[in-house]
Amino acid sequence: MHFLQFAPSAVLKPYVKQYFLFQSNLENAFEDIVFPxxxxxxxxxxxxxxxxxxxxxxxxxxxPVELWGQVTRPxxxxxxxxxxxxxxxxxxxxxxxxxDEGLNEFNNRVYDLREVLGNSVKVLHSQLLExxxxxxxxxxxxQFLQKRLLNCGKKTATIARVGSLLRSIENTEVKxxxxxxxxxxLVASQHGITPRYLHKLVxxxxxxSPREFKKIRRFQSSLGLIDAHRQPLTTIAHECxxxxxxxxxxxFKSFTGLTPSAYLDAGLLINQFFRG
Numbered sequence: 432m433h434f435l436q437f438a439p440s441a442v443l444k445p446y447v448k449q450y451f452l453f454q455s456n457l458e459n460a461f462e463d464i465v466f467p468x469x470x471x472x473x474x475x476x477x478x479x480x481x482x483x484x485x486x487x488x489x490x491x492x493x494x495p496v497e498l499w500g501q502v503t504r505p506x507x508x509x510x511x512x513x514x515x516x517x518x519x520x521x522x523x524x525x526x527x528x529x530x531d532e533g534l535n536e537f538n539n540r541v542y543d544l545r546e547v548l549g550n551s552v553k554v555l556h557s558q559l560l561e562x563x564x565x566x567x568x569x570x571x572x573x574q575f576l577q578k579r580l581l582n583c584g585k586k587t588a589t590i591a592r593v594g595s596l597l598r599s600i601e602n603t604e605v606k607x608x609x610x611x612x613x614x615x616x617l618v619a620s621q622h623g624i625t626p627r628y629l630h631k632l633v634x635x636x637x638x639x640s641p642r643e644f645k646k647i648r649r650f651q652s653s654l655g656l657i658d659a660h661r662q663p664l665t666t667i668a669h670e671c672x673x674x675x676x677x678x679x680x681x682x683f684k685s686f687t688g689l690t691p692s693a694y695l696d697a698g699l700l701i702n703q704f705f706r707g
Contacts, residue, residue, distance in 0.1 A: 432700065437565070440573055446525040447576070450569050453516040460511040463701040465502060466654070467686050469639065469647040471526040471534065472499040473519045473544055475559050475572075480512035484541055496544040496556050500537025501638035503647075505688040508701065517559065517568055519576070523644065524594040527636040528587070529579045534638035551575065593636040596622060596629060600641050601648055604672065615641050650686045653679065654702075657691055664691050 433454040439447035448470060455461075474497040481497075483490040485507035527534055530547065545552045555575045562568050583590075599618045612626070618641075619629040633641045653671045656662055662670070668679035683691050 435565075437569055443573055443576055446521065446528055446580070448520045448522050448525075450572065451516075451518045451520060452565055453518070454514065455510060456513045457511050460509055462507065462509045463699050464688060465506045465508055466650075466702050467502045467504070467647045468651060469501070469523050469637075469644060471501060471521050471537070471638065473497065473521075474499065475517045475556055477515040477517060477560060478513050480510075480514045482514070482516075483509040485509070486540075493541045494543035494545070496552055498537060498542040498544040498547055500540050500542065501534070503539055503639070503643060505686060506539070517565070517572070519572060522594070523637050523639070524590055524597055527590045527593070528583050529576065533635045535634050536638075538638050548579075551578075589632070590636055592622075593632055596633060596641075597637070597644060600633075600645055611642060611645075646682060647686070649673070650682060653683065653691075657695065667691075 433452075435452045437450040437452070438444075439450065474493075476493075476495045476497070481493045481495065483492050485491075490507075490509050521529075532547075545556070552575075555571060558571050559568050562571065596618065599621060600615065603614045603618050615629060616626050619626045622629070624632075630641055633639065633644065637644065639647065649671050653667055653673075656667045656670065657664075664679070665676050668676045671679070673679035673682065680690055683689075683694070687694055689697060
């Protein structure tokens with residue numbers, strides 16, 4: 432397996448966290464688990480084989496052009512054969528610039544981006560298949576995204592506001608048990624809105640509730656510390672703001688299906704690539 436990351440241009444830097452290229456050529460099927468990252472992705476398959484995702488007790492083949500909604504629970508995947516994936520990873524709030532629907536409609540599913548955005552995506556996919564150089568392919572994607580931005584209109588200010596709200600949510604310390612709602616209430620007050628409107632704005636434009644966003648960010652922080660193998664789990668739990676180790680393990684298992692110790696033993700490769 433081969434994974435590369437590419438930075439967006441200066442124009443798209445506020446909207447795109449990164450582009451990525453994933454390539455594999457596997458004789459045997461490989462299964463893994465995708466964890467929540469808090470970010471949405473669009474992925475163009477440039478070979479005949481695509482990933483498969485697990486749902487309704489079986490694996491389903493993903494479409495040639497994938498829109499990954501917010502993943503809020505562990506999602507099993509399977510891949511085999513020769514694959515080349517060129518993807519766009521948005522910031523938590525920035526996918527909303529490019530879509531008309533409320534993003535919570537896409538949660539925990541992989542949609543066909545051609546059906547969501549129409550013929551322009553079909554044309555772009557064809558162009559990407561014809562082009563062989565990664566740099567040129569990314570240039571085509573950037574042209575497409577910049578055209579989409581021109582249609583943002585009045586929602587630009589609202590989405591930018593959501594970005595500001597997310598920064599406040601992430602930086603507001605959640606204190607001892609029972610105070611999560613108080614922390615979100617403080618964020619709402621700082622921004623001159625009600626907690627209910629805070630919830631509506633964030634969920635509509637990110638696919639996540641404010642509490643889900645906070646929990647996923649905290650989980651991703653703990654994941655990075657676990658992978659570093661430098662601290663015991665009790666220290667990681669405290670550093671990431673969990674009430675105690677049992678709270679940490681419970682949250683971690685809800686996002687991975689595994690305890691932290693079992694995760695270390697599992698060696699799940701895909702999540703090393705697609706980190707939040």
